[in-house]
Amino acid sequence: MDEYQQLIGVISLTMGVAWASGLNLYAAILVLGFGGSTGGIELPENLQIVQDPAVMLAAGLMYAVEFFADKVPGVDTGWDALHTFIRIPAGALLAANTVGDVSPALQLAAGIVGGSVTSVTHAAKASTRVMINTSPEPVSNWLASISEDVAVFGGLWVALNHPVLFLIAFVAFLFLLIWLLPKLWRGIARIFRKLGQWLGLVEETREAIEDPSAPASSPLSPSKGAPRKTLVEALQGLEAMHKSGALSDVEFEQAKASVIAEHQLA
Structure with a gap:
């Protein structure tokens, strides 16, 4: 029974870290680093590097920058575009290091799955922000950004303390993405088509x-x-x-x- 609970805990942490990295990588690192350094979380040995003060300082600095950039219409979309090349590989790396002392094959598999989860979460976040930016007021951007930050902190807490509950919610989240992403992409295609018309490119x-x-x-x-x-x-x-x-x-x-x-x- 203990081995089963340990396995569920590892899967929950792996998926939780990958999911959170797609929303806000720096907040995810801060949660893990702070929890590990204070003894509130027992991190796998390969993941304990996030407890290093230098790593936490860098993550805190970048989180502060993202906190403001993520709430400015247009700037948030550019920030998300840039972080396509940062969040996804970092999410895969964090996920690979959550499985502990296992064979390289299992570690690679965890990285592949984690990177995929980070990719779809990042795609959903970035696509939603493009749609939100069609609204002239900035309040919706602020609400979306704050909601994402709260989701990261709350989601990782649930993943660490109630792994079964997190995995149930995570599966529901994946089904929601399967239904939502095609609609978001069609909406984005219409937005760019209209922009092309205004610019005379279409x-x-x-x-x-x-x-x-x-x-x-x-x-x-x-x-x-x-x-x-x-x-x-x-x-x-x-x-x-x-x-x-x-x-x-x-x-x-x-x-x-x-x-x-x-x-x-x-």
């Missing part, structure tokens, strides 16, 4: 996809002299754009209804 005819009620500029309703597409061809074009993420579910249904109505009146 043809204006794409605007009609956002507003299917504008038949004059719709690529499915060509101008005079152009060959008219059949209903099947038009619907196939819409279906292809829907599958590629260029159209959301709602936009696809609206565009489809508009095209069908147009062909019925023709």
Whole structure:
């Protein structure tokens, strides 16, 4: 029974560290370092390096910088983009060092899984921030940043003290990401498409996809002299754009209804 509880504790710590690193790497290091140095956490030998004062000082300094950068609209997105190359490898390294004295193969496996968890968590955080930055007010950025910090501190505490509860919540979090990430990426694609239109990098005819009620500029309703597409061809074009993420579910249904109505009146 003790071995089973120890295994659950190691898995919880490994996944907790990887998950927290995707949200705020420096806060995760501070939690582990402070807990280990005060005796509140018994860290694996390979992970005890985070208790070193130099490591904690560096993590504290970077956490202070991120605390402010993460709350400025636009700056937070740039910060997340830069930390794609920092959080993911660091999360994988921390996860690999949480499994203790095991074979190199198991340590590598823990690093691979941990790096993957850090990647999807970081992707969800960065994608959400891009969507939040479309709002003109800064309050939503502050709330998101503070919520992430609280989640890191609270999540690691649960992972260390109630590993079974953390793993249940972690599995629910993964299912939520599977459902949420495609929607976030479609939303981001629409944002960048609109930015491209404003900058003149994308043809204006794409605007009609956002507003299917504008038949004059719709690529499915060509101008005079152009060959008219059949209903099947038009619907196939819409279906292809829907599958590629260029159209959301709602936009696809609206565009489809508009095209069908147009062909019925023709």
